[in-house]
Amino acid sequence: MFRALAVLRVVVLGYTVVVNVYRNNYDRPVLGWSCVAIMVVATFVLIAVYAAPERRGPALLVVDLALAVAMLLATPVAKGPWFHATIPSYWIVGALLAWAVRWGWRGGTTAAVLLGAVDLLTRSHVEQKDWGNVFLLLLGGSMVGFVCESLKAMAAERDEAQREAAAAAERARLARVVHDGVLQVLALVQRRGGELGGEAADLGRLAGEQEQVLRTLIRSQAAAPAPVGASTADLAVALGVLGARPGTEVALPAGVVPLPREVVSELVAVVRACLDNVDRHVGDGAPAWVLLEDLGDAVEVSVRDDGSGIPEGRLEAAAAQGRLGVAESIRGRVHDLGGTATLDSGSYGTEWTLRVPR
Amino acid sequence: MTDRIRVMVVDDHPMWRDAVERDLQAAGYDVVAVAATGTEAINRFRATRPQVVVLDLQIPEPSGVEVTATVLADEPSSRVLILSASGEQDDVLAAVKAGATGYIVKSASREELLAAVRRVARGDTVFTPGLAALVLGEFRRINEPETPPGEKLTDRETEILKMVAKGWEYKQIAERLVISHRTVQNHVQNTLRKLQMHNRVELTRYAIEQGLDEDEDG
Incomplete structure (x- = not known):
């Protein structure tokens, strides 16, 4: 001037x-x-x-x-x-x-x-x-x-x-470096622990859980700049947390999957119920896979285990006794969100597919 | 043993580099080089021409993604297996687009790592459910009316990729769909090929746009 x-x-x-x-x-x-x-x-x-x-x-x-x-x-x-x-x-x-x-x-x-x-x-x-x-x-x-x-x-x-943008970028870079170092060590402890067995295996399992938690945290931080306001939440981050259950692999698309906050918490609760069912019927910490897909006009979450499936007639027997089984509860909750829950069960395992429109 | 598979290990964490090298050697692989940075990786790759590169993505410059692109441009018959701790999705996706054919997380067991190296060396693709979900999401993202059919997934490919993302193993998928293991493998490989093709087309399109801009200036 x-x-x-x-x-x-x-x-x-x-x-x-x-x-x-x-x-x-x-x-x-x-x-x-x-x-x-x-x-x-x-x-x-x-x-x-x-x-x-x-x-x-x-x-x-x-x-x-x-x-x-x-x-x-x-x-x-x-x-x-x-x-x-x-x-x-x-x-x-x-x-x-x-x-x-x-x-x-x-x-x-x-x-x-x-x-x-x-x-x-x-x-x-x-x-x-x-x-x-x-x-x-x-x-x-x-x-x-x-x-x-x-x-x-x-x-x-x-x-x-x-200045703020530069500071945020620098913070993110530093966080990546620090997180990466911690993740490397946690992964190594988990791996060696598993190989050594005994108490070391327990340490390894703990390290693995922490690794999962940290990974989820990083993901939620990376997603922060996205348009996730007070009324919406990221379903991907929310489902990622469920990976802390032993034996669970959560597969997510890149980026955020924004949905109304109450839909996110209800869907996560339903998926959690599905995983509890795996614990009950297949075994504690039995392998389970969660897949989230963003289809644009809808989201689809599948929860799968490789157990022996639901014995034929058990669901019907439960209904006949007037008991509201877990399956009915899952269907009802997803139905309340305007979506559908389908169950596929056989000798290859059990799979829930939850589909909720946007 | 002249037909031992020649492997290079790239990781900036000494403890990981040593652990992976030890495991590979114990399993009979020939670890011809190790590297801690991108520059070292590229130079030692050129000197030793390994068949498989076991690569951590978070390494000092140039990044794992750039290393993938460079070594595969030098020697297209080599294979890159990503071994990553943080699993930053964008990086993993970028590395796969650059030509990596396998991805496994560091928390995988030694047996899983060895199996992954063996399969990648054989020319197979190694997908984790996480990578399959990323690739699936990427195809949903680029699936627009103007996308040429050669860069889209067929229904069968989508179905198989989805099963991989849900944790099905190739053998189980083959049984379930009553097709051969080889066919499953081919379908999965096709999805990667299409993704890489789409990436190349986008890069070319970008280069042409830049080139046209230069002509206008000139």
Whole structure:
């Protein structure tokens, strides 16, 4: 902003010098030309001093404005009380805009009021064009100040956003490195533990569970930037947690699978019920597989075990006794979500397919 | 033993590198090289030309995905088996698109690892249920009307991939669908081939777009 102002200063200086040479109507030429010389020197000194941001303090701005005021005050002395145009002419906008850039609309307006007042008070007669010029000073000072303030606020917001994004990316990178290291060790403990057997095997199993938990955590963090608001949740992350059950493999698509929060918790509860059933009928920690598919207009979750299947007639027997079996409960809960639950059972095992429309 | 399978192990964790190397050697594989970084991996691959690369994806630059693409461009007959701890889905998918034909997680047992190396060396694909679900999801994502049939899965391929994702083994799938084990294997391989094909087509399309842009500037 101050760089653009530097260019403007040179332009208005050029105009001022040309106008003064053209008019050359001083009562006291020595004083008048000294003023012009001061302005030439001051312009370049000011540009040089303003170039460094740390020097743009109140002192510099006050000096800048004081110089402009001094030039205005020198005018009646050099030109006599009946002058038309001030010596500095448009040169004073340099100081005005410096104030506007530095202190916003308040700075711009203050400088404009001061310069305008000095200009009007030094004249022995005020013409309509002088009022017009002062009005322009006020308008320019306040508007440029206002715009500068907005621009600065926007730049600050943008910088803040960029800083936050960079910090988040760095945090994510560090987390990946740390997590990867921990996962490597957990996986190794799990593997060697299993090979050694005995107590080491228990340690290995614990490591495996923790590995699963950490993996789920990483996934939920990676999914955080996705549009998952308060009313929706990620079914993939929620199902991933179920991998903590021994022998369970949860297969998920890449990315998030957003669904209403209550649908997610109900579906997870149903899948958990299916897995409990595996524990009960096939054996504690018997192998089970959970697959989630995002079909666009619906989601499909399948839960499979490789047990010996449900003996024929058992479900019917349960119904005949008036008992609401687990199977009926699963069907009912999925039905309440507007979906369907189908059961496939045979010598190859049992598989539930839960399909819920979006 | 001249027909021992030549393997390279790439992992930046010494303990894992040693463990995998030891297991492979004990099982009769010829571990011709180990590497801890992407650069080492590429250089040592060129020097030793192993048949199978057992590769951790999280290694110092260049990444495991880039290593996969580079070594397979150098020697298309080699095979890459991804052995990953964190299983970052995007990376796994990218590595498979780059040509890796196997993926197994580090928590798998030694027997599973050895079986995976053996199968990958034979030219088979090694899919975990997790990878099958990723690939399935990827095909659902790219399945649009304008996708050419050569880059889409057939119903049979989808069915088989889905069964793999639900934890069925190839042998069980063959029995259930009354087809040969080889046929199941071929279907699974086809899904990978199509995914890699789609990836190449996308890369080419991207390259052409970039090229056209340059022409406009020139």
